[in-house]
Amino acid sequence: MSQWTPEWAVSINGAGDVTNLTLANLTITSGRTDIYSQPYAGYCNVEIINLDQSPIVMDINDQVSIKVKDSSGTFVNIFGGFVSDIDVTVSDAGTNGISERIRVIALGALSKLPKSLTEGVLAKDFDGDQIFSILSELLLNNWNEVPAAETWADYTPTVTWANAENVGLGDIDQPGNYELTSRSSDLTNVYSLVSALATSGFGYIYEDSVGRIGYADSTRRADYLGTNGYTELSANTALARGIRTQKRSGDVRNDVTIVYKANATANAFDAQSQGLYGPQQYQINTSLEHDYDAEEQADFYLGLRAFPQAQFKEITFPLANGELDDNDRDALLNVFMGLPLDITDLPSNITNSQFQGFVEGWTFQAGYNQLNLTLTLSPTEYSIITTRWDRVNPAETWNTLSPTLQWIDATIVA
Known part of the structure:
Protein backbone atom coordinates (compact mmCIF):
# COMPACT_ATOMS: atom_id res chain seq x y z
CA MET A 1 0.00 0.00 0.00
CA LYS A 112 -16.24 3.08 -36.81
CA LEU A 113 -18.31 -0.03 -37.42
CA PRO A 114 -21.90 1.30 -37.76
CA LYS A 115 -20.66 3.82 -40.36
CA SER A 116 -18.98 1.19 -42.52
CA LEU A 117 -20.86 -1.01 -44.98
CA THR A 118 -20.01 -4.48 -46.21
CA GLU A 119 -21.52 -7.07 -48.53
CA GLY A 120 -20.57 -9.57 -45.85
CA VAL A 121 -19.83 -12.55 -48.08
CA LEU A 122 -18.57 -15.38 -45.86
CA ALA A 123 -17.68 -19.02 -46.38
CA LYS A 124 -18.74 -21.55 -43.76
CA ASP A 125 -16.20 -21.17 -40.97
CA PHE A 126 -15.78 -20.77 -37.24
CA ASP A 127 -16.91 -17.60 -35.46
CA GLY A 128 -13.46 -16.09 -34.88
CA ASP A 129 -12.36 -16.68 -38.45
CA GLN A 130 -15.51 -15.10 -39.88
CA ILE A 131 -15.16 -12.05 -37.63
CA PHE A 132 -11.50 -11.68 -38.58
CA SER A 133 -12.47 -11.82 -42.26
CA ILE A 134 -14.89 -8.90 -41.88
CA LEU A 135 -12.80 -6.73 -39.56
CA SER A 136 -9.50 -7.23 -41.37
CA GLU A 137 -11.10 -5.97 -44.58
CA LEU A 138 -11.95 -2.73 -42.78
CA LEU A 139 -9.02 -2.31 -40.39
CA LEU A 140 -6.02 -3.67 -42.29
CA ASN A 141 -5.07 -1.42 -45.18
CA ASN A 142 -4.06 -2.83 -48.53
CA TRP A 143 -0.88 -1.73 -50.29
CA ASN A 144 -2.79 0.68 -52.53
CA GLU A 145 -4.49 2.29 -49.50
CA VAL A 146 -1.24 3.69 -48.12
CA PRO A 147 -1.00 7.45 -48.87
CA ALA A 148 0.82 7.93 -52.17
CA ALA A 149 3.12 10.55 -50.65
CA GLU A 150 4.31 8.26 -47.84
CA THR A 151 8.09 7.71 -47.82
CA TRP A 152 10.16 5.01 -46.14
CA ALA A 153 12.04 7.68 -44.19
CA ASP A 154 8.81 8.96 -42.60
CA TYR A 155 7.51 5.52 -41.62
CA THR A 156 7.84 4.55 -37.95
CA PRO A 157 11.03 2.46 -37.90
CA THR A 158 9.86 0.08 -35.14
CA VAL A 159 6.66 -1.03 -36.89
CA THR A 160 6.80 -4.66 -37.95
CA TRP A 161 5.64 -5.78 -41.37
CA ALA A 162 2.84 -7.80 -39.77
CA ASN A 163 1.41 -4.71 -38.01
CA ALA A 164 2.05 -2.10 -40.69
CA GLU A 165 -1.15 -0.34 -41.81
CA ASN A 166 -3.15 -1.87 -38.99
CA VAL A 167 -5.65 0.91 -38.28
CA GLY A 168 -7.44 -0.69 -35.36
CA LEU A 169 -7.52 -4.50 -35.44
CA GLY A 170 -6.81 -6.05 -32.04
CA ASP A 171 -6.76 -9.60 -30.71
CA ILE A 172 -9.23 -11.90 -32.46
CA ASP A 173 -9.71 -15.37 -30.99
CA GLN A 174 -9.27 -17.74 -33.91
CA PRO A 175 -10.66 -19.98 -35.07
CA GLY A 176 -13.39 -19.72 -32.40
CA ASN A 177 -15.56 -22.51 -31.00
CA TYR A 178 -18.72 -22.62 -33.12
CA GLU A 179 -18.96 -23.35 -36.82
CA LEU A 180 -21.16 -20.77 -38.55
CA THR A 181 -22.97 -21.12 -41.85
CA SER A 182 -21.94 -19.34 -45.04
CA ARG A 183 -23.36 -15.94 -45.93
CA SER A 184 -24.16 -14.61 -49.38
CA SER A 185 -23.90 -10.99 -50.47
CA ASP A 186 -26.29 -8.74 -48.53
CA LEU A 187 -25.32 -5.13 -47.79
CA THR A 188 -25.27 -4.27 -44.09
CA ASN A 189 -23.22 -2.21 -41.68
CA VAL A 190 -20.17 -3.86 -40.15
CA TYR A 191 -21.31 -3.44 -36.53
CA SER A 192 -24.60 -5.27 -37.10
CA LEU A 193 -22.89 -8.14 -38.89
CA VAL A 194 -19.97 -8.57 -36.50
CA SER A 195 -22.25 -8.30 -33.45
CA ALA A 196 -24.48 -11.03 -34.90
CA LEU A 197 -21.49 -13.27 -35.57
CA ALA A 198 -20.19 -12.70 -32.04
CA THR A 199 -23.59 -13.56 -30.55
CA SER A 200 -23.72 -16.71 -32.69
CA GLY A 201 -20.32 -17.68 -31.33
CA PHE A 202 -21.31 -17.02 -27.72
CA GLY A 203 -18.57 -14.38 -27.56
CA TYR A 204 -18.32 -10.60 -27.69
CA ILE A 205 -16.55 -7.82 -29.51
CA TYR A 206 -14.75 -5.18 -27.48
CA GLU A 207 -12.43 -2.17 -27.53
CA ASP A 208 -9.05 -2.36 -25.85
CA SER A 209 -7.36 0.48 -23.99
CA VAL A 210 -5.32 1.62 -27.00
CA GLY A 211 -8.28 1.85 -29.37
CA ARG A 212 -8.32 -1.50 -31.18
CA ILE A 213 -11.27 -3.81 -31.81
CA GLY A 214 -11.02 -7.38 -30.60
CA TYR A 215 -13.13 -10.51 -30.28
CA ALA A 216 -13.30 -12.83 -27.27
CA ASP A 217 -14.70 -16.27 -28.04
CA SER A 218 -16.87 -18.37 -25.73
CA THR A 219 -13.96 -19.87 -23.79
CA ARG A 220 -11.60 -16.89 -23.39
CA ARG A 221 -12.89 -16.04 -19.92
CA ALA A 222 -12.66 -19.63 -18.70
CA ASP A 223 -9.12 -19.92 -20.10
CA TYR A 224 -8.02 -16.64 -18.49
CA LEU A 225 -9.57 -17.56 -15.15
CA GLY A 226 -7.98 -21.01 -15.22
CA THR A 227 -4.54 -19.48 -15.87
CA ASN A 228 -4.63 -16.30 -13.78
CA GLY A 229 -7.35 -16.77 -11.18
CA TYR A 230 -9.36 -13.94 -9.66
CA THR A 231 -8.10 -10.49 -8.74
CA GLU A 232 -9.10 -10.33 -5.08
CA LEU A 233 -10.55 -7.08 -3.77
CA SER A 234 -12.10 -6.02 -0.49
CA ALA A 235 -15.24 -3.91 -0.56
CA ASN A 236 -13.75 -2.08 2.43
CA THR A 237 -11.55 -0.23 -0.08
CA ALA A 238 -14.60 0.77 -2.18
CA LEU A 239 -17.08 3.58 -1.62
CA ALA A 240 -19.92 2.10 0.44
CA ARG A 241 -22.42 4.58 -0.92
CA GLY A 242 -23.78 3.39 -4.26
CA ILE A 243 -22.90 -0.33 -4.10
CA ARG A 244 -25.85 -1.79 -5.96
CA THR A 245 -27.26 -5.08 -7.18
CA GLN A 246 -30.44 -5.52 -9.19
CA LYS A 247 -32.87 -8.39 -9.68
CA ARG A 248 -35.58 -7.96 -12.34
CA SER A 249 -38.53 -9.99 -13.55
CA GLY A 250 -37.81 -8.53 -16.98
CA ASP A 251 -34.66 -10.65 -17.18
CA VAL A 252 -36.58 -13.92 -16.84
CA ARG A 253 -36.74 -16.10 -19.97
CA ASN A 254 -38.20 -19.58 -19.59
CA ASP A 255 -38.90 -20.53 -23.21
CA VAL A 256 -35.78 -20.03 -25.36
CA THR A 257 -35.63 -20.57 -29.11
CA ILE A 258 -32.39 -20.51 -31.07
CA VAL A 259 -32.81 -19.88 -34.80
CA TYR A 260 -29.91 -21.27 -36.82
CA LYS A 261 -29.01 -22.46 -40.33
CA ALA A 262 -31.86 -22.23 -42.91
CA ASN A 263 -34.28 -20.97 -40.20
CA ALA A 264 -34.18 -24.22 -38.27
CA THR A 265 -34.90 -23.89 -34.55
CA ALA A 266 -33.85 -25.45 -31.26
CA ASN A 267 -35.95 -24.91 -28.15
CA ALA A 268 -35.57 -25.28 -24.40
CA PHE A 269 -38.15 -24.42 -21.74
CA ASP A 270 -38.56 -24.66 -17.97
CA ALA A 271 -42.02 -25.69 -16.76
CA GLN A 272 -41.34 -24.72 -13.14
CA SER A 273 -40.33 -21.19 -14.12
CA GLN A 274 -43.38 -20.86 -16.36
CA GLY A 275 -45.59 -21.89 -13.46
CA LEU A 276 -44.08 -19.16 -11.27
CA TYR A 277 -43.64 -16.30 -13.74
CA GLY A 278 -45.83 -17.24 -16.71
CA PRO A 279 -44.47 -17.84 -20.21
CA GLN A 280 -41.47 -15.60 -20.91
CA GLN A 281 -40.31 -16.35 -24.44
CA TYR A 282 -37.02 -15.37 -26.01
CA GLN A 283 -35.76 -15.85 -29.56
CA ILE A 284 -32.11 -15.51 -30.55
CA ASN A 285 -31.23 -15.40 -34.23
CA THR A 286 -27.86 -16.99 -35.03
CA SER A 287 -25.94 -18.32 -38.01
CA LEU A 288 -24.94 -21.57 -36.29
CA GLU A 289 -24.28 -24.45 -38.66
CA HIS A 290 -25.07 -27.40 -36.40
CA ASP A 291 -28.16 -28.47 -34.47
CA TYR A 292 -26.16 -29.69 -31.46
CA ASP A 293 -24.61 -26.24 -31.03
CA ALA A 294 -28.04 -24.62 -31.20
CA GLU A 295 -29.37 -27.04 -28.60
CA GLU A 296 -26.37 -26.39 -26.34
CA GLN A 297 -26.89 -22.64 -26.53
CA ALA A 298 -30.65 -22.90 -25.89
CA ASP A 299 -29.97 -24.97 -22.76
CA PHE A 300 -27.32 -22.54 -21.56
CA TYR A 301 -29.49 -19.43 -22.02
CA LEU A 302 -32.36 -21.16 -20.25
CA GLY A 303 -30.14 -22.14 -17.33
CA LEU A 304 -29.12 -18.51 -16.87
CA ARG A 305 -32.48 -16.85 -17.20
CA ALA A 306 -35.23 -19.25 -16.11
CA PHE A 307 -35.17 -17.68 -12.64
CA PRO A 308 -34.33 -14.10 -11.64
CA GLN A 309 -30.79 -13.57 -10.41
CA ALA A 310 -29.12 -10.53 -8.91
CA GLN A 311 -26.80 -8.61 -11.22
CA PHE A 312 -23.97 -6.53 -9.76
CA LYS A 313 -24.76 -3.13 -11.26
CA GLU A 314 -22.32 -0.82 -9.51
CA ILE A 315 -19.35 -0.65 -7.18
CA THR A 316 -16.86 2.25 -7.11
CA PHE A 317 -13.22 2.02 -6.09
CA PRO A 318 -11.40 5.32 -5.34
CA LEU A 319 -7.99 4.47 -6.78
CA ALA A 320 -6.23 7.14 -4.72
CA ASN A 321 -7.35 5.37 -1.53
CA GLY A 322 -4.19 4.66 0.47
CA GLU A 323 -5.74 1.45 1.81
CA LEU A 324 -5.88 -0.04 -1.70
CA ASP A 325 -3.06 -2.47 -2.37
CA ASP A 326 -0.70 -1.39 -5.17
CA ASN A 327 -1.25 -4.62 -7.09
CA ASP A 328 -5.02 -4.24 -6.83
CA ARG A 329 -4.83 -0.61 -7.97
CA ASP A 330 -2.71 -1.57 -10.97
CA ALA A 331 -5.09 -4.40 -11.88
CA LEU A 332 -7.99 -1.94 -11.82
CA LEU A 333 -6.11 0.62 -13.91
CA ASN A 334 -5.65 -2.16 -16.49
CA VAL A 335 -9.33 -3.15 -16.33
CA PHE A 336 -10.78 -4.96 -19.35
CA MET A 337 -13.96 -6.75 -20.34
CA GLY A 338 -13.70 -10.16 -18.76
CA LEU A 339 -11.39 -9.29 -15.85
CA PRO A 340 -12.32 -11.85 -13.13
CA LEU A 341 -12.85 -10.31 -9.69
CA ASP A 342 -13.46 -11.83 -6.26
CA ILE A 343 -14.96 -9.08 -4.07
CA THR A 344 -15.27 -9.80 -0.35
CA ASP A 345 -16.47 -7.85 2.71
CA LEU A 346 -19.66 -6.72 0.99
CA PRO A 347 -22.75 -5.83 3.05
CA SER A 348 -24.74 -8.94 3.98
CA ASN A 349 -27.63 -8.05 1.66
CA ILE A 350 -25.31 -7.68 -1.31
CA THR A 351 -24.79 -11.19 -2.79
CA ASN A 352 -24.25 -12.67 0.69
CA SER A 353 -21.16 -10.53 1.33
CA GLN A 354 -19.05 -11.99 -1.51
CA PHE A 355 -19.18 -11.77 -5.29
CA GLN A 356 -17.20 -13.60 -7.95
CA GLY A 357 -17.63 -12.57 -11.53
CA PHE A 358 -16.36 -10.79 -14.61
CA VAL A 359 -16.17 -7.09 -15.45
CA GLU A 360 -18.64 -6.14 -18.19
CA GLY A 361 -18.34 -2.35 -18.20
CA TRP A 362 -16.65 0.49 -16.33
CA THR A 363 -16.41 4.25 -15.90
CA PHE A 364 -13.33 6.23 -14.91
CA GLN A 365 -14.20 9.53 -13.21
CA ALA A 366 -11.34 11.93 -12.52
CA GLY A 367 -11.10 15.13 -10.54
CA TYR A 368 -8.39 17.01 -8.69
CA ASN A 369 -5.89 14.43 -7.36
CA GLN A 370 -8.44 11.63 -7.58
CA LEU A 371 -9.56 8.90 -9.93
CA ASN A 372 -12.58 6.69 -9.26
CA LEU A 373 -13.43 3.49 -11.12
CA THR A 374 -17.05 2.28 -11.20
CA LEU A 375 -17.60 -1.32 -12.33
CA THR A 376 -20.53 -3.35 -13.66
CA LEU A 377 -20.10 -7.12 -13.30
CA SER A 378 -21.80 -10.40 -14.14
CA PRO A 379 -21.62 -13.63 -12.09
CA THR A 380 -18.97 -16.17 -13.09
CA GLU A 381 -21.55 -18.80 -14.05
CA TYR A 382 -22.92 -16.48 -16.74
CA SER A 383 -19.69 -16.84 -18.71
CA ILE A 384 -18.36 -20.33 -18.02
CA ILE A 385 -19.69 -22.78 -20.59
CA THR A 386 -19.24 -26.43 -19.74
CA THR A 387 -16.54 -27.98 -21.92
CA ARG A 388 -17.90 -30.59 -24.33
CA TRP A 389 -16.06 -33.91 -24.11
CA ASP A 390 -14.94 -33.77 -27.75
CA ARG A 391 -13.46 -30.26 -27.32
CA VAL A 392 -10.94 -31.23 -24.66
CA ASN A 393 -7.38 -31.40 -25.96
CA PRO A 394 -6.83 -35.08 -26.94
CA ALA A 395 -3.42 -34.93 -25.24
CA GLU A 396 -4.97 -34.03 -21.85
CA THR A 397 -4.19 -36.61 -19.14
CA TRP A 398 -6.03 -37.29 -15.90
CA ASN A 399 -2.99 -36.62 -13.74
CA THR A 400 -2.83 -32.98 -14.92
CA LEU A 401 -6.17 -32.24 -13.24
CA SER A 402 -6.69 -31.43 -9.57
CA PRO A 403 -7.20 -34.66 -7.57
CA THR A 404 -9.86 -32.91 -5.47
CA LEU A 405 -11.90 -31.73 -8.47
CA GLN A 406 -15.48 -32.98 -8.26
CA TRP A 407 -17.23 -34.05 -11.45
CA ILE A 408 -20.06 -31.55 -10.88
CA ASP A 409 -17.52 -28.70 -10.91
CA ALA A 410 -15.49 -29.92 -13.89
CA THR A 411 -16.91 -27.35 -16.31
CA ILE A 412 -13.54 -26.43 -17.80
CA VAL A 413 -10.35 -28.32 -18.49
CA ALA A 414 -7.32 -26.06 -18.37
Missing part, protein backbone atom coordinates in the same frame (compact mmCIF):
# COMPACT_ATOMS: atom_id res chain seq x y z
CA SER A 2 1.17 3.55 -0.74
CA GLN A 3 -0.08 7.03 -1.38
CA TRP A 4 -0.93 7.50 -5.04
CA THR A 5 -2.24 10.43 -7.04
CA PRO A 6 -3.06 10.25 -10.74
CA GLU A 7 -0.47 11.63 -13.13
CA TRP A 8 -1.84 12.01 -16.65
CA ALA A 9 -0.63 12.06 -20.23
CA VAL A 10 -2.67 12.86 -23.33
CA SER A 11 -1.35 11.96 -26.78
CA ILE A 12 -2.78 13.13 -30.10
CA ASN A 13 -2.14 11.09 -33.27
CA GLY A 14 0.79 9.35 -31.60
CA ALA A 15 2.87 12.52 -31.84
CA GLY A 16 3.93 12.59 -28.20
CA ASP A 17 2.27 13.85 -25.05
CA VAL A 18 0.48 17.19 -24.98
CA THR A 19 2.47 19.25 -22.44
CA ASN A 20 1.08 22.77 -22.87
CA LEU A 21 -2.43 21.99 -21.56
CA THR A 22 -3.71 20.94 -18.12
CA LEU A 23 -6.25 18.12 -17.72
CA ALA A 24 -9.05 19.21 -15.36
CA ASN A 25 -11.93 16.72 -15.48
CA LEU A 26 -12.29 13.37 -17.17
CA THR A 27 -14.97 10.72 -17.69
CA ILE A 28 -14.32 7.51 -19.62
CA THR A 29 -16.98 4.85 -20.17
CA SER A 30 -16.28 1.49 -21.83
CA GLY A 31 -17.76 -1.98 -22.14
CA ARG A 32 -21.46 -2.79 -21.73
CA THR A 33 -24.16 -2.38 -19.10
CA ASP A 34 -25.11 -6.07 -18.95
CA ILE A 35 -24.03 -9.44 -20.31
CA TYR A 36 -27.11 -9.87 -22.51
CA SER A 37 -25.97 -7.50 -25.27
CA GLN A 38 -22.91 -6.68 -27.34
CA PRO A 39 -21.04 -3.50 -26.33
CA TYR A 40 -21.32 -0.21 -28.16
CA ALA A 41 -18.56 2.35 -28.60
CA GLY A 42 -17.01 3.73 -25.47
CA TYR A 43 -16.50 7.43 -25.02
CA CYS A 44 -14.21 9.89 -23.30
CA ASN A 45 -15.30 13.33 -22.11
CA VAL A 46 -12.29 15.39 -21.08
CA GLU A 47 -11.95 19.00 -20.01
CA ILE A 48 -8.59 20.69 -20.54
CA ILE A 49 -7.45 24.11 -19.27
CA ASN A 50 -5.42 26.35 -21.59
CA LEU A 51 -3.83 29.17 -19.59
CA ASP A 52 -1.80 30.90 -22.32
CA GLN A 53 -3.82 30.50 -25.56
CA SER A 54 -1.44 27.83 -26.81
CA PRO A 55 -2.49 26.47 -30.21
CA ILE A 56 -5.02 23.64 -30.03
CA VAL A 57 -3.22 20.78 -31.72
CA MET A 58 -6.19 18.43 -32.10
CA ASP A 59 -8.89 18.21 -34.72
CA ILE A 60 -11.95 16.11 -35.52
CA ASN A 61 -11.14 12.42 -36.10
CA ASP A 62 -7.67 12.73 -34.60
CA GLN A 63 -6.61 9.69 -32.64
CA VAL A 64 -6.41 10.37 -28.90
CA SER A 65 -4.81 8.28 -26.16
CA ILE A 66 -5.32 8.83 -22.42
CA LYS A 67 -2.71 7.42 -20.05
CA VAL A 68 -2.11 7.49 -16.30
CA LYS A 69 0.85 6.33 -14.23
CA ASP A 70 0.37 3.16 -12.20
CA SER A 71 1.79 2.47 -8.73
CA SER A 72 5.27 1.81 -10.17
CA GLY A 73 5.32 5.07 -12.12
CA THR A 74 4.73 3.45 -15.50
CA PHE A 75 2.16 4.97 -17.84
CA VAL A 76 -0.71 2.65 -18.75
CA ASN A 77 -3.36 3.31 -21.37
CA ILE A 78 -6.92 3.66 -20.12
CA PHE A 79 -8.57 4.90 -23.33
CA GLY A 80 -7.91 5.06 -27.05
CA GLY A 81 -10.32 6.57 -29.54
CA PHE A 82 -11.06 9.33 -32.01
CA VAL A 83 -12.03 12.97 -31.44
CA SER A 84 -15.66 13.68 -32.34
CA ASP A 85 -16.35 17.06 -30.68
CA ILE A 86 -14.22 20.05 -29.64
CA ASP A 87 -15.77 22.89 -27.62
CA VAL A 88 -13.60 25.91 -26.72
CA THR A 89 -14.90 28.38 -24.12
CA VAL A 90 -13.19 31.47 -22.70
CA SER A 91 -13.34 30.97 -18.95
CA ASP A 92 -11.48 34.07 -17.76
CA ALA A 93 -9.88 37.20 -19.18
CA GLY A 94 -7.94 40.03 -17.61
CA THR A 95 -4.57 41.67 -17.24
CA ASN A 96 -2.99 38.27 -16.71
CA GLY A 97 -4.24 37.02 -20.05
CA ILE A 98 -7.01 34.76 -21.32
CA SER A 99 -7.84 31.30 -20.00
CA GLU A 100 -9.77 28.75 -22.02
CA ARG A 101 -11.62 25.55 -21.19
CA ILE A 102 -11.42 22.98 -23.98
CA ARG A 103 -13.99 20.20 -23.81
CA VAL A 104 -13.18 17.22 -25.99
CA ILE A 105 -15.37 14.19 -26.66
CA ALA A 106 -13.73 11.13 -28.16
CA LEU A 107 -15.44 7.91 -29.23
CA GLY A 108 -14.02 4.42 -28.99
CA ALA A 109 -12.98 2.24 -31.90
CA LEU A 110 -16.37 0.51 -32.21
CA SER A 111 -17.82 3.83 -33.42
